[in-house]
Amino acid sequence: MSDISTTLAGIKLVNPFMVASGILDENGYTMKELLERGAAAVVTKSIGISERDGYPTPVIVEYGDSLINAVGLSNPGIENFGEEINIAKEAKRPIIGSVFAYNAEEFTKLSVKMEEYGVDAIELNLSCPHVKGFGLEVGSDPDLVEDIVNEIKSKVKVPVFAKLSPNVSNIIEIAKAAEKADAYVLINTVKAMAIDIYSRSPVLSNLYGGLSGPAIKPVGIRYVYEVKKETGKEIIGVGGISNYKDAIEYIMAGASAVQIGTALYKYGKGIFREMEWQLRTFMDEERFEKIEEMVGVAIKR
Numbered sequence: 001m002s003d004i005s006t007t008l009a010g011i012k013l014v015n016p017f018m019v020a021s022g023i024l025d026e027n028g029y030t031m032k033e034l035l036e037r038g039a040a041a042v043v044t045k046s047i048g049i050s051e052r053d054g055y056p057t058p059v060i061v062e063y064g065d066s067l068i069n070a071v072g073l074s075n076p077g078i079e080n081f082g083e084e085i086n087i088a089k090e091a092k093r094p095i096i097g098s099v100f101a102y103n104a105e106e107f108t109k110l111s112v113k114m115e116e117y118g119v120d121a122i123e124l125n126l127s128c129p130h131v132k133g134f135g136l137e138v139g140s141d142p143d144l145v146e147d148i149v150n151e152i153k154s155k156v157k158v159p160v161f162a163k164l165s166p167n168v169s170n171i172i173e174i175a176k177a178a179e180k181a182d183a184y185v186l187i188n189t190v191k192a193m194a195i196d197i198y199s200r201s202p203v204l205s206n207l208y209g210g211l212s213g214p215a216i217k218p219v220g221i222r223y224v225y226e227v228k229k230e231t232g233k234e235i236i237g238v239g240g241i242s243n244y245k246d247a248i249e250y251i252m253a254g255a256s257a258v259q260i261g262t263a264l265y266k267y268g269k270g271i272f273r274e275m276e277w278q279l280r281t282f283m284d285e286e287r288f289e290k291i292e293e294m295v296g297v298a299i300k301r
């Protein structure tokens with residue numbers, strides 16, 4: 001029978017399916033439940049230095065099975081988050097601490113604290129607004145990305161994942177700036193907007209939001225393929241995965257593991273167990289013994 005376990009930066013995963021940052025992962029008990037119901041690992045909601053309420057409503061618009069959200073990085077702040085991690089760790093599966101900040105110093109402070117809390121890896125959310133270059137994202141400034149990643153790598157021992165933004169003109173340049181990271185996470189949400197034609201104005205209080213769900217899957221596949229081909233580094237694929245076929249597409253494009261976010265709203269927490277047996281059946285039928293045999297097989301040299 002095929003083996004659906006995989007390793008990522010040396011971390012053993014019982015299957016390639018992880019919970020993406022921001023979906024049911026701000027609370028220790030829901031993180032624990034998702035792990036007990038089949039997720040191989042959970043990435044926490046992105047945590048910042050201090051508590052934030054986020055933007056006023058409306059913060060989410062539906063677009064078919066996809067979503068546009070502008071939650072505004074609402075989070076309890078790092079000092080209040082240790083207890084949630086303690087609870088999630090009871091499931092005895094890897095917890096990845098996601099952090100966001102506006103400069104290298106804050107990113108490092110958050111990462112060190114996450115490591116103290118006992119996370120198995122750090123994920124850097126590089127998609128928050130960049131104060132200096134207002135309007136741009138931290139992740140669109142290669143010098144800043146390089147500073148952040150290098151500084152954190154010199155201060156923490158656990159693996160560091162750089163979650164890259166798709167909202168840049170040259171992803172390879174940004175990936176290379178983050179090359180000290182142990183793996184890349186691709187992609188975060190795609191900048192988008194919706195207009196209410198009766199009120200004649202943007203729907204979201206923040207005007208713009210991030211598109212997630214099936215609508216962005218082809219964009220995510222393209223980025224994973226391109227970055228894997230150019231860098232050869234380990235990649236975690238995320239964006240629009242709703243079933244095992246979507247996950248296999250990402251793996252064949254070059255991902256060693258995948259994350260699921262928006263689909264959790266539509267299909268609920270049972271999605272992990274379902275994808276597990278469907279993936280195993282596919283691998284048996286297609287004669288893949290291990291996940292690594294599928295990683296990047298679609299890449300044309």
Ligand SMILES: Cc1cc2nc3c(=O)[nH]c(=O)nc-3n(C[C@H](O)[C@H](O)[C@H](O)COP(=O)(O)O)c2cc1C
Nearest residue numbers: 020021022046125187188212213239240260261262
């Ligand atoms: C409501 C919501 C909140 C999110 N919050 C975060 C976050 O705090 N940090 C982060 O890195 N990504 C966040 N994301 C992005 C997801 O982790 C993921 O990259 C994106 O939604 C694409 O995956 P999906 O199509 O499976 O949802 C959020 C997405 C949604 C829908």
